[in-house]
Amino acid sequence: MTETPSTSAGYAELPRLLSLMTGDEKHNLSAYSTLDVLWVLYDRVMRRCKSDPDRFLLSKGHGPQAYFAVLAAMGYFPESLLTTFGEFDSPFGHHPDHLLVPGVEISSGSLGHGLAIACGLAIGLRLQGSSARVFCLLGDAEMDEGSNHEAIVVADRLGVSNLTAIVIDNDSASHGWPGGIERRFEVEGWATTRVNGRDHASIEAALAHQVAGRPGVVVAETEAK
């Protein structure tokens, strides 16, 4: 867990921060499926007090530029560092490394690892009397990995109600999820919501809402990949 600094830049700064990593002059933010959810989560939803902060685990480590841009905007590290993206001695690789990037809780890249870790973190925090929430972001194609489905069952049966999963659904799972990926959570007892993954007010409302005694999942739909 890292210190949680105060916000230093706004949403409008994100294209510029992304440019620092890619060198491109203009950015279509829709290229980043996680960007709006990450922004709303950090800017409006997560409790970022020092004593008992909410926690965020990025399970879907692919395409982390949006994550790095949001963390820079939130002041976790100087934005000038972003220009080193991908270099040998940069903190920023093409998947996040939590030993190198301030604010990053887990290293990810291999799909299907974050949800079980988030579940264990949520259990451990609750055991120690914390009231923090744990958020874990996944992708709809990541849900192909069977390990997620182990974690879905465990989180419900153990009553891990301080856990909220977020699945970015850009319709990228090769074999699809008939009825929506939320069905896989719903049948195991999770509270489910589907929102427009670009609509900040809807994302905020869905993430802020908790159902007593049950873990929750917010499926955030973005443009099909």
Place this chain on the structure above:
Amino acid sequence: MSARGQFVSTMTALLDEDPRCALVLADISLDRFAPAVAAHGGRVVNVGIREQAMIGVTAGLCLAGMRAVAHSYATFLVERPFEQIKLDLSHQAFEAVLVSIAGSYDASEEGRTHQSPGDVALLDTLPAWTVHVPGHPGEVDGLLRSAVSSSGNVYIRLSDSSNSGPARSGASIVREGSDGAPLVIAVGPLLDPVIEATSDLDVTVCHLTTIRPFPDDLVALVGATDIVLVEPYLAGTSASQVARALVDRPHRLSCLGVSNPELHRFGSPDDHARAHGLDAAGIRRSLASYL
């Protein structure tokens, strides 16, 4: 009491004593922990038959600041969720204690699906694991307490095979041969058969109950150039460790251990020890031809 019974007893006591301590199970041994579940329900986390989740949850408990112990058959604890061990523990620098049972061929009648002679070799692909191979149930309490109260990733490999008495923890010279006599390194529960096999031979016998980190200094200090490794898991698992310890001198090495993991036989653990040449007679035969 068996090594597994001692693990249950000490683990239950640790849950009583240390509120930072948690146990993660995947159904195996759950019945034996019924009193611990009753007393500390929240800190005994059973995930069902879901070994990937077992290790992921264990890693998450570490991230929450707890010292978690995960436990199952070696094959379901180390081999099945190996990517979780590699990434969720080692790569993340999250730390936990893994305690296995059944190891190489304790589950002789169950067949290959319940056997894991390759577990220590697999963990050797990851940095900085401490690996204990106790040779007697009486060694388990101290090893587990020390693992839980320390930091780092620790693997404790329990077996039903046992020496006649407990040993000092770590590495010890249990018999000294003459200067330059061959060195026989016996690991965990294979000390007794090694002692029997070498009773009339001029050899130095070293017993290891902690195999990682490997005691380079001790092995080098003995001064032998003929080395025989006798390990209760895959033959040759520690060969590279011996090579590193003796890098400054010409030497030759014979590696005994589980020689054929695909035996396709059942019977008793003793039958399997014989089949792999790990009973006293088999070790004696190998020594005679090597020396």
